[in-house]
Amino acid sequence: MAMKIRLARGGSKKRPHYSIVAADSRMPRDGRFIEKLGTYNPLLAKDSEERVQMNVERVQHWLSLGAEPTDRVARFLEAAGLREKASRANLKKGEPGKAAKARADERAAKVAAAAEAAAAPAEAPAEEAAAE
Structure with missing residues (x-):
């Protein structure tokens, strides 16, 4: 089974809120997942500590089992120092x-x-002067 650590969208229209989940890669984005690992709220300020929250121990556990993070989640892991x-x-x-x-x-x-x-006009007077 190919495992992914990815985002599952929640929230209403134009007010997104994401859960960081470990899920089978064949499942739909907001569908069945195995474990919720954290949250991501893009509406908060970038320097806010509550913008991205993860259970680091569980994320490391899933990474050790071979789960592949998506691009966005990989950036979160890099910021947290869990991944080079x-x-x-x-x-x-x-x-x-x-x-x-x-x-x-x-x-x-x-x-x-x-x-x-x-x-062209600059050359023309020079040619006329040379002719005279």
Whole structure:
């Protein structure tokens, strides 16, 4: 059985509250779970101690049995010092979208055209002076 330590959503619409649970990976997100390990309340301030609460001993127990934490739970475990920090590479984060790339290309073309236009009249008087 593939075990996961993940979040199960609770709360009403636009007021989320999550439980950190150990569950079989085949079960639905808010479905059956084996054990509740803690809570996560994203509405609280980031520096609040009540934002993420975990039963550390039980989390370590499930990790020792081979349970895999999801990405978000893994970040919570890194913050708590239960797991070494993983290197993440979001290579597309700094890359602009299609529309932004198109605008940048148009802007570069306009700048290049303006530079050519500015350079052409400056060369013409120099050529006339050389001809005389």
